[in-house]
Amino acid sequence: MEGSNHPPMLEVKDVHISFGVLKALNGVSLHIKKGEILAIIGPNGAGKTTMTNVISGVCHPKPGRILFEGKDITTMPPHHVAALGIARTFQNVEIFKGMRVLDNIMMGRHLQMRSGFLSQGIYWGLGQKEEIRHRKFVEWVIDWLEIEHIRKTPAGMLAYGLQKRVELGRALAAEPKLLLLDEPMGGMNVDEKEDIARFILDANEELGTTIFLIEHDMGVVMDISDRVIVLEYGEKIAEGTPAEIKNNEKVIKAYLGTATRR
Amino acid sequence: MSFNWLFVLEVTITGLLVGLMYSLIALGFVLIYKASGIFNFAQGAMTLFAAFALVSLSAFLSLGFSLVGVLVIMVALAYVVERVMLRPLVARPALALFMATIGLGFFLEGVAQAIWGTQPRGLDIGITETSYDLGGILISKMDLFGAGLSGVLLFCLVWFFQKTRTGRALRAVSDDHEAALSVGIPLRSAWAITWAIAGLVALAAGILWGTRLGVQFSLTLIALKALPVLIIGGFDSVPGAIIGGLIVGSSESLAEVLLGPYVGGGIKDFSPYLLAVVFLWARPYGLFGREIIERV
Numbered sequence: 001m002e003g004s005n006h007p008p009m010l011e012v013k014d015v016h017i018s019f020g021v022l023k024a025l026n027g028v029s030l031h032i033k034k035g036e037i038l039a040i041i042g043p044n045g046a047g048k049t050t051m052t053n054v055i056s057g058v059c060h061p062k063p064g065r066i067l068f069e070g071k072d073i074t075t076m077p078p079h080h081v082a083a084l085g086i087a088r089t090f091q092n093v094e095i096f097k098g099m100r101v102l103d104n105i106m107m108g109r110h111l112q113m114r115s116g117f118l119s120q121g122i123y124w125g126l127g128q129k130e131e132i133r134h135r136k137f138v139e140w141v142i143d144w145l146e147i148e149h150i151r152k153t154p155a156g157m158l159a160y161g162l163q164k165r166v167e168l169g170r171a172l173a174a175e176p177k178l179l180l181l182d183e184p185m186g187g188m189n190v191d192e193k194e195d196i197a198r199f200i201l202d203a204n205e206e207l208g209t210t211i212f213l214i215e216h217d218m219g220v221v222m223d224i225s226d227r228v229i230v231l232e233y234g235e236k237i238a239e240g241t242p243a244e245i246k247n248n249e250k251v252i253k254a255y256l257g258t259a260t261r262r
Numbered sequence: 263m264s265f266n267w268l269f270v271l272e273v274t275i276t277g278l279l280v281g282l283m284y285s286l287i288a289l290g291f292v293l294i295y296k297a298s299g300i301f302n303f304a305q306g307a308m309t310l311f312a313a314f315a316l317v318s319l320s321a322f323l324s325l326g327f328s329l330v331g332v333l334v335i336m337v338a339l340a341y342v343v344e345r346v347m348l349r350p351l352v353a354r355p356a357l358a359l360f361m362a363t364i365g366l367g368f369f370l371e372g373v374a375q376a377i378w379g380t381q382p383r384g385l386d387i388g389i390t391e392t393s394y395d396l397g398g399i400l401i402s403k404m405d406l407f408g409a410g411l412s413g414v415l416l417f418c419l420v421w422f423f424q425k426t427r428t429g430r431a432l433r434a435v436s437d438d439h440e441a442a443l444s445v446g447i448p449l450r451s452a453w454a455i456t457w458a459i460a461g462l463v464a465l466a467a468g469i470l471w472g473t474r475l476g477v478q479f480s481l482t483l484i485a486l487k488a489l490p491v492l493i494i495g496g497f498d499s500v501p502g503a504i505i506g507g508l509i510v511g512s513s514e515s516l517a518e519v520l521l522g523p524y525v526g527g528g529i530k531d532f533s534p535y536l537l538a539v540v541f542l543w544a545r546p547y548g549l550f551g552r553e554i555i556e557r558v
Contacts, residue, residue: 096441
């Protein structure tokens, strides 16, 4: 990303999170530059999901600071963080299971919809114009994610891979500046993974969405990310381009294990 | 005794009309259950509280103004409940919230007793106890009014939940708290709105049952009738509350006239619970409730 003297979009400064005696994050600092794809890797329990929760306001670091576009969001509740343009998906798929796929993705635009519930319900004037405008964008997202055939299906009835796709659609429907993806390809087969990787790259290139990606599949991470950060036991042990990470001794030892070294 | 079909039809219609009023009470439970996953034990006390408030306000205000007044009180109550009761219990087990609603129920009953005493009061909203004769079928004006009001309110609530941005947000909250927060829905205001709507339903139920039975403490027991409705229809389904209410209303009236004579009557009071037990055996999540499959 050129213009690197601009301040980063997101800055995480010396963040600590403890659950009882367990230090989930122990003084981690990182930054995300506008327009990049940053991947976070690390063994299970390294603190990757906790980092997502810290950025999205689900848990608040103590001590530590988080700045988004220069604004301090350290103690902001999640629904305010969402309003600033940070959308996310969850490791264990959190979708609205009782609602149709269409309504699920429509929920992603909740914050963009402003007209009062009366005009909206009566489907008049502003309400109608708004609904149509949002529906257009939502339909576009549905098209793009290739889930037209299931748009009226209750989301809870879908297979796991499709549920993950719906969740991704909901996050993208918010047109976020920063998208946090917590293992978007977990539990998927190779074809599904390729699809998701393509959607992530498209979102990044076509919509200019900045992406924070947690993923276990090394192949995917090395292929699509601009930068990689490695966490282990709540601490950052490496940071760099995919090529640098691949050859980092510490990473190979901690993450891949010595046996897999080629 | 020859079988009188016209009479059976009349009983069925009356049962269905009363059933709509059961649906309305059940809906109060369903809304809270969907939004926060708890069975609101205080719904009966809220009904009583609203009815008492309406009686005392209408003593010196016109009916219209008293209704607005009670509505304001119920919305204020919802706000206080969210602030004082729900907020400190966020992320606690559902059982803690359930216990809190039992406490709220007792508290409201106590407050109602302290303010209004224990004497039953009459509530007159200008509907007389007359009946219409429709080709040999007698339909009570009160039943018709009650069913009409319930129907309108049910329609409005369903419309609100299905068609509006706020309603959609409330549905989302009921499905998944974390996801709702992540798309920018504030849980606290969602809960406050839900409780305000439950207060509105309590007010409507208070009016309907208060005019029929008088405003007295047994009104809290009306809420118990919602239990078989919910078991039959499903705890988390709005259409379930409506259909369940109609089933309970019509089946209890029919049981009374068809089976009652063989066992000496009084079936009406327990037949809905028997039906509920059958449903618990055959379909524990109700007709429209979401089937929860737990992996063990």
